[in-house]
Amino acid sequence: MNFLEADVPDITDFPPQEQAPGLRTLDGSFRCDICGELYDAPVTIICGHCFCSACIRTALRTKQECPRCRKRTDEAHIRPNPALENVITSWKAARPYVLQLIKSEEEARASRSRRQVEETDTPIPKKRKRTTDRASSPEITDMGSSFAGPSRKPVSTKSIVPKSPTKQKKAKANEVIDMTSPDSDANDVAELPTPRAPKGLAPKDDELVQCPLCQKKVKYGVLNSHMDNGCKDPNSVDNAVKSWSKMFDGAGGKKKKAKQRKKDSDSDDEYPLPISNYTTLKDKQLKEMLIEQEIPVTGDRALWELRHQRWVTIFNANLDRSGPNRKTKGELRKELKKWEEDMTKKKKPPIQDLKEYQRKHKGEFAKLVEAARPKKVTKSSSPADSQSEPISAPPQSSSQSPNASDGKVVDSEEEPR
């Protein structure tokens, strides 16, 4: 039941339309229709509809049509949407800040109205009414049932009070913020979500940084691909040579070789993997494909297929991210591993000790046996009647049940009179 109380950020973190026009719909329009999260690597398909890259790729594997408008489409039509990706990055930064602003405004209003009430005995103010309304809103009165997750109250304190570690981090930044200087606030918050870079230290793409593996100076923009290639990246001089040799294509064998080398070094990172039809593949071929992608070959063939399929999806989806947001292959492999763990966790663990299991669940078994018994009696005494029961006589029917259980009143149909 705790899953309902878990703090999953969604549009209801914002107050409804009447109180904060547009905020809910704004947050909603930044969310993928398939997973309901803020777009991750947003892509558009032929009809213009937008989804997370991984979501639409998975959906298209089942059915080749737009999940929203059902227009026929396939993976070839997927185009990254970097503009929207930038919007999402900014919104991720702005979201906790906006929530914080709403909360503080709400508190200020509440204290103001409280003061007003203390000053005058006439409880007229409209604002005060609103706060009391909220306090008695059904979400809260319903809390007795397991339902009202605490984070669901519109602009309640809880929806903003951080629970998850990431939120805590963001909120901490907000705490130090002095509300009177909005400029410094904006900067502070905007820096937070920069992925995988220590706060405020993210170097520019063309700045030289030391590779943590080989200690060589490498441009920050290519650091990830440099490490992915086992630090074999040619230095910048080589790069220049290569780009020139590309220009004078076919001028000589040596240059051709350089070109070939270039292709080897980053072709893997630039081109999407093809979708395979696993049924036509032999075990050995499939295994080679896994090894080629450097992903594990544990488990049986069914697992290999799932794993490879998932890998292709997340790999291709990663290519739809724009440069700085792109993950390294190592990160993708970790993601794949986590996905696999989640998948296997869902399956029930096999029963280890049969006797122990029987003893532990004795009560449940007894209940099931009890529940099954009366039905069995009815069936054996008059099969014809129980057969007709669904329509003519409901099981709860009080007038029918004595007949049903009494075999001699109801003749079975098979017997001729």
Added chain:
Amino acid sequence: MDARLRRVNKEIADCKNDKTSQIKIDLFDSSPFHLKGSFPGPQGTPYEGGNFEVDIIIPESYPFQPVKMKFITKVYHPNVSSASGAICLDILKDAWSPVLTLKSTLISLQSLLCSPEPNDPQDAEVAKHYMTSKASFEETARYWTQIYAGAPDPNRGKTGAGGRDEVAIAGLERAHVDKFEDMGFARSKVIDALRRLNYRGSNVAQISDERVVEELLK
């Protein structure tokens, strides 16, 4: 928390926050993937006034595979099995799309109650009833709604509380049942036979008494 769980969590929150749709989703037990949905019967139909409960099972590959839904409340409808509650609806099968939600699917069920599709039936017998005599079908559907879905009974004062009327449940005429019962057949058997023969509406004139007796003697 994996993506499926996050999505289910959001969908339940969405239903709770929507006061206008009157769609409810509850837990059966602690499992987040076995839920109970409910919605009121649509107005202007025989299902009006009833509250219909639906068993929801969320498969592992949700939302890329459709949810499994079936009625818990018994429903008299051509596209709903009157015995098991199984539902014949395209979006629960091949027309599923991952952008559909629990709420939108339950709303679709609600509108299925408004517009039966007897040409693609789940329950052939109910569909037959619907095709032969819509008025009689609606009467039965209304009766089921009162009994199983808790709709208020307009004639409660007249008939007196208690006894459920098997004849009305089966959508038959009392006079017809009485006629054959007087020949010495058990009442439940008569109802069963007449139901199977679809002894309703204009069909009555086409089915001879001999045919009925033959069916009764089978």
